[in-house]
Amino acid sequence: MDINPLETEQIGIQTLEKRLMKSESNISLKIGVPKEVSNDERRICLTPGGASVLIANGHEVFIEQDAGAEANFTDEEFADAGAEIALSIDEVYKKSDMIVKVAPPADSELELLKKDQTLLSALHLGNTTEEFIDLLIKKNITAIGFEFIKGEDKEFPIVRMMHEITGSMSLQIGAHYLEKTEGGQGIMLGGISGIPPATVVILGAGITAEYAARTALGYGAQVFVMDNDLAKLRHLENALDRRIITATANYQYLSSALQYADVVIGAAMFEGERAPVLVTEPMVASMKPGSVIVDTVIDQGGCIATSRATKHSKPTFMAHDVIHYCVPNIPSNVARTATYALNNVIVPYLLAIGDAGGIRECLWTNTALRNGTYIYKKHLTKKSLSKIFDMPYREIEMLIASQI
Secondary structure (H helix, E strand, O other): OOOOOOOOOOEOOEOHHHHHHOOOOOOOOEEEEOOOOOOOOOOOOOOHHHHHHHHHOOOEEEEEOOOOHHHOOOHHHHHHOOOEEEOOHHHHHHHOOEEEOOOOOOHHHHOOOOOOOEEEEOOOHHHOOHHHHHHHHHOOOEEEEHHHOOOOOOOOHHHHHHHHHHHHHHHHHHHHHOOHHHOOOOOOOOOEOOEOOOEEEEEOOOHHHHHHHHHHHHHOOEEEEEOOOHHHHHHHHHHOOOOOEEEOOOHHHHHHHHHHOOEEEEOOOOOOOOOOOOEOHHHHHOOOOOOEEEEOOHHHOOOEOOOOOOEOOEOEEEEOOEEEEOOOOHHHHHHHHHHHHHHHHHHHHHHHHHHHOOHHHHHHHOHHHHHHEEEEOOEEOOHHHHHHHOOOEOOHHHHHHHOO
C-alpha cells in the first residue's frame, strides 16, 4: 500500500498513521440505565426500541426496575427487548461499564461509580461542584456531558432537541394558564371569528424562541419576537415566512410590547453564561392582570427580574397580578416524548463507541463525543470548567495522542 504523507486524511483528529494502528474489532458494551433520583426528572435515555437496537448489535443493557415508569415504559417492554432488569441501583452500577442517565449522578450515586467507568449524562453546570469534578477525576471516570456534545455541523444535538421541546411546550403552558380557572384572563391564544387573537411576546431568537413562535403561530396568535441580534431576527423572519413581528430588545420597544402582551416567553440566553435580565420589575408591573410569563431560561438565572425557580409540583406564583411559570426542567413534563428524543440522539453514539472498539478508540474519530468529554484519564478537558473551578486542564487531543 502506497502512503502519501501529505494526504493525512482527517477523521476527527485521527491521522492516516493512527488509522493504521486502529483495531477493527468491535466490543460488547455493558450499558447501565439507572432510575433517575433527581426531583422532577421523569425522563430516561433509552426506550425499549433503543435497547433492542443495542442488544441486536451485541451489547448488554441493564435497566433498573421501574426506571422508565415515569415515561410510561414498563419493565416488561424492556425485558421483551432483551434488556436485563436490575432490582437495585447498586446492581446497575456494578454490572455496567457505561452509565447512561439524564441528570448528573446525585451524591448517593457518586459512591456507586466504579473506577474507569464511562458516564454519559447532563452536567447541569449551575449545580456542579468542585467536589463532584474531583471525585470523577479520582475514579478515572470518562465523563461526557450532554451540553458539550457538538457535531461537525456546530450543532448541539441533545441541547437542540430539548430546546425544541421547551419552545413548543412553553406556548402550551401559556395557553393553559390564560384560562380563568388557572387565574388567567380567560382568553384563547388564537381567538375566534370577529375576536382578535392573543398577543405573544418572545424574548430571544434562538431555537427555543423559534419553536415557541412556530407553536404560537399554529394557535393563531399575534407574535412579537425581540432580540438584540439582528442576524438571528432576520433568520427567524425568513424561516417563518415573515409571519412574525420583530424588534430589538431595547427599553422603549420592550416597555411598549409588554403592556399589550398576554403571554411572555423568556428565551433569551448566552451560551455558558447567565441569562440577560431583559425585563425589569416595573415592566412586569405594567402588564395586564392575568397575563402569563413562562421563563424557559430560569436554570440560567432567568431573563425576567421577577422570576424565581419553581417545581412541577407547584409550578406557578403570582407577582404584580401576573402568573409566573418558572420550572427549570420543562421537557420532563412530556417525559415520553423527551425520552424518544434523547434515545434518537444517544443510541447512534453508543453504537459508534462499540463499533470503534471502545470509548478511547471512538474519541479518535467521533468529533461530537470528543467535544462532549469533560473528564478523561484523570484530567479536566474543558477550558470553560477550568476557569469556573480554578482547576488545571489538558486538551483531550493531547491526552489521546499521548495514549496516557
